[in-house]
Amino acid sequence: MNRKLSFLISIIFIAVFALSACSTAAPTEAPVVATDAPAAATEAPAEPVVITWWHISTKDPALSSWQKMADDYMAAHPNVKIEITVLENEAFKTKLTTVMQSGEVPDIFQSWGQGGMIEQVNAGLLQDITDELDANNGEWRNSLGALDAFAVNGRNYGVPWDMGAVTFWYNKDLFAQAGIEKTPETWSEFLEDCEKLKAAGITPIAVGEGDKWPGMHIWAYLVSRIGGAEAFAAAADMSDARTGSFEDPAFIQAGYELKKLVDGGYFQEGFLGATHDDMQAAFGNGKAAMILGGQWSPSVQAANSADLQGVKNLGMFNFPAVEGGAGLVTDIVGGGNGFAIGKDAEPEAIDFVKYLTSLENQIIIAQDNTGIPVAKGAEVGLTDPNMVMVSQAVANSTYYQLYFDQVLPSAMGGIINDAVQKIFAGTATPEEVCAEIEAGFLAQ
Amino acid sequence: MSLFSTANHSGIPSGSKNSMRRITNSLGIFLFLLPGLVIFLIFVIYPIFRSIYFSTFDWNGLGPAVDNVGIQNYKDILTDKVFLKSIINVLIIIVLSLGIQLPLALLLATLVGRDLPGRAVYRTIFFLPYVLSEVNAAIMWMLLFNADPERGLLNGILVALNLQPVGWLSDMKVVLFSVFIALTWKYFGFHMLLYLTGLQNIPTEIEEAACIDGANSFQSFFHITLPLLSSTIKTSVYMSVLGSIQQFILVWIMTKGGPVNASETMATYMYRFGFVRFDLGYGSAVAIIMFIFCVVFSLIYQQLTREPDYLTGL
Structure with a gap:
């Protein structure tokens, strides 16, 4: 009798479970029908639109500024609802990869352009917005710079909102202490200065090679100084007409020049395991004289320093020219941030991105020190003298080389980072490192 | 024999009652396990087989996997x-x-x-x-x-x-x-x-x-x-x-x-x-x-x- 009872109860439980599962599904479908019908019938003034937007500015002031721009836009367009998802950089990359497999991309999302974007375009996940850029005699296009970084075969799938440069940042007091009067313009001057700093008991350069990419930029700059724009472009060519290789002399020589810094002992103690924050802290605390870093460096080194003030007398100089190299001292390696447009984005989403990159909002980005604005005329918003220096370096650049790992397919970033770390660790020769990168490239 | 007699106290022929009870018993167990089993199949077993399937591809995660490279x-x-x-x-x-x-x-x-x-x-x-x-x-x-x-x-x-x-x-x-x-x-x-x-x-x-x-x-x-x-x-x-x-x-x-x-x-x-x-x-x-x-x-x-x-x- 007991068993029969328990059996009966179990049947009821399962039935309830099954029925409740069905019943929850039903109501969700109903409203969709309900909202569609009146819109189609009455031609309502504006159909409600939901825009999904993923960005990676997890900290203020950028976080609040983006929110305010969205709020203002929603206030001006009552039919538009903007759903913002804020993700940390690495979490964003992982989550984006996952949703892309399902083909469910957000309408607007963080992008670094080029390599990763090319793959997304080839997978049919992005929307071509070239026509919108060119509308009204190219009103939107002409208002922005650096659009090429977000174009694939001449068609734009996104727009930038920040474009900076990687440069050397240095501590003027430590340079003076070591008796260095002017910033180096050539590689041999640079090496001499490193030697002078070391002799004065100062760590010349801090690098966060545990995170790999900070050190990779030193190698990337050396490649671009030695081989000029052509060496990298020829090696990174994905077409059958590829003329270059990552084993070309420029890449190998770059490895040997980098090795001089390692062998000279110019990096801080424990650089191989140091993070990017560690490197910024060493510089911000005045324990190292230089770092190679992007436009974010002045604020990050201050945030990581013990007194939160960072270096008192901060200076900046371009990566020195390598004697006999094809690259100029004014060539810039850099990159920035932009927004890509997902394939299912409504026209309102594109209009919203246009609003985000408008002059007034770009000036806010500049004033907040969130980035180097790309809208023409927005540089007036830059108040920080360090940002003005970066902005000028970009404006005066003879050639703008986007970060290597952004130009190449996304897998290559990891491969180059892993390979170049071996030069820092001294576990492989520059030839072996270049061979590894070339093999990785051919496998793509 | 003792087992047999305890099962036979209600007077119904013991053989059929026993087998029926066994069926209802296992049916009950099965029904109770069903929700857990379904979740286990969807979130554990299915992904394992998907992984085995994907492991034979050269696939970057974007779009469908098409380039089968065997082992x-x-x-x-x-x-x-x-x-x-x-x-x-x-x-x-x-x-x-x-x-x-x-x-x-x-x-x-x-x-x-x-x-x-x-x-x-x-x-x-x-x-x-x-x-x-x-x-x-x-x-x-x-x-x-x-x-x-x-x-x-x-x-x-x-x-x-x-x-x-x-x-x-x-x-x-x-x-x-x-x-x-x-x-x-x-x-x-x-x-x-x-x-x-x-x-x-x-x-x-x-x-x-x-x-x-x-x-x-x-x-x-x-x-x-x-x-x-x-x-x-x-x-x-x-x-x-x-x-x-x-x-x-x-x-x-x-x-x-x-x-x-x-x-x-x-x-x-x-x-x-x-x-x-x-x-x-x-x-x-x-x-x-x-x-x-x-x-x-x-x-x-x-x-x-x-x-x-x-x-x-x-």
């Missing part, structure tokens, strides 16, 4: 020096765990399991690291291991004692041991808890009897406590080995498997290829190899540690 991924993995290095690293971590971490946990369990004053406090303290999130633990150890003596506590102490600072996370010969220290700190509390419950199941009468017979505490520990704890130790060794094979979060956050693969584990290797280099087919193949490792280990371990069952004669 090439497996060939590449098993001939990759970095993967072999990660296996060696995992073996080192397993040996260190079994040789240092578990004995330490056992020692502490016997200490705090007995009449130590304030043992509840110690128990809580020792168990605390296990409750802490792995990410927090990893970041905390990164701060302690920081190479800069002014920022890292351990090097700060070494420098204060006029000793050479150690490149805890930057020296390729040291980094694996630094990771192991953090792993031990994080997980010994869990094993200690296992041993504590095991110790509670040992009847005090046996220990008292040994004591009366003149056994000292060492003899009592090695001849009574240890043998009676054997099934707990087996469980703890099993979980420790499987945990070492799958270890990821602490290592990835502290070292990313570096410098230059010096602290690479199989799981960080899988992540590197699956999610850093976006080679999801290759990453899936690594996952399958790890899965095979775990299954093979489990089967062998169960065979080796099976207690002879005198009752059934097996």
Whole structure:
């Protein structure tokens, strides 16, 4: 009798479970029908639109500024609802990869352009917005710079909102202490200065090679100084007409020049395991004289320093020219941030991105020190003298080389980072490192 | 006959009633298991088969997988020096765990399991690291291991004692041991808890009897406590080995498997290829190899540690 009872109860439980599962599904479908019908019938003034937007500015002031721009836009367009998802950089990359497999991309999302974007375009996940850029005699296009970084075969799938440069940042007091009067313009001057700093008991350069990419930029700059724009472009060519290789002399020589810094002992103690924050802290605390870093460096080194003030007398100089190299001292390696447009984005989403990159909002980005604005005329918003220096370096650049790992397919970033770390660790020769990168490239 | 008669008390012919009851019984069991089974099939079994399927592709995760490369991924993995290095690293971590971490946990369990004053406090303290999130633990150890003596506590102490600072996370010969220290700190509390419950199941009468017979505490520990704890130790060794094979979060956050693969584990290797280099087919193949490792280990371990069952004669 007991068993029969328990059996009966179990049947009821399962039935309830099954029925409740069905019943929850039903109501969700109903409203969709309900909202569609009146819109189609009455031609309502504006159909409600939901825009999904993923960005990676997890900290203020950028976080609040983006929110305010969205709020203002929603206030001006009552039919538009903007759903913002804020993700940390690495979490964003992982989550984006996952949703892309399902083909469910957000309408607007963080992008670094080029390599990763090319793959997304080839997978049919992005929307071509070239026509919108060119509308009204190219009103939107002409208002922005650096659009090429977000174009694939001449068609734009996104727009930038920040474009900076990687440069050397240095501590003027430590340079003076070591008796260095002017910033180096050539590689041999640079090496001499490193030697002078070391002799004065100062760590010349801090690098966060545990995170790999900070050190990779030193190698990337050396490649671009030695081989000029052509060496990298020829090696990174994905077409059958590829003329270059990552084993070309420029890449190998770059490895040997980098090795001089390692062998000279110019990096801080424990650089191989140091993070990017560690490197910024060493510089911000005045324990190292230089770092190679992007436009974010002045604020990050201050945030990581013990007194939160960072270096008192901060200076900046371009990566020195390598004697006999094809690259100029004014060539810039850099990159920035932009927004890509997902394939299912409504026209309102594109209009919203246009609003985000408008002059007034770009000036806010500049004033907040969130980035180097790309809208023409927005540089007036830059108040920080360090940002003005970066902005000028970009404006005066003879050639703008986007970060290597952004130009190449996304897998290559990891491969180059892993390979170049071996030069820092001294576990492989520059030839072996270049061979590894070339093999990785051919496998793509 | 007795079984038969107890089942036959209601007067219905016993054979049909018995088989019907058996059917309703198993039907009941099946229905109760159904929701769990469905979830298990969808979230465990199905992904395993998907991974096996994807592991035969050269696929970057964008769009459908079309480039079938057969077993090439497996060939590449098993001939990759970095993967072999990660296996060696995992073996080192397993040996260190079994040789240092578990004995330490056992020692502490016997200490705090007995009449130590304030043992509840110690128990809580020792168990605390296990409750802490792995990410927090990893970041905390990164701060302690920081190479800069002014920022890292351990090097700060070494420098204060006029000793050479150690490149805890930057020296390729040291980094694996630094990771192991953090792993031990994080997980010994869990094993200690296992041993504590095991110790509670040992009847005090046996220990008292040994004591009366003149056994000292060492003899009592090695001849009574240890043998009676054997099934707990087996469980703890099993979980420790499987945990070492799958270890990821602490290592990835502290070292990313570096410098230059010096602290690479199989799981960080899988992540590197699956999610850093976006080679999801290759990453899936690594996952399958790890899965095979775990299954093979489990089967062998169960065979080796099976207690002879005198009752059934097996």
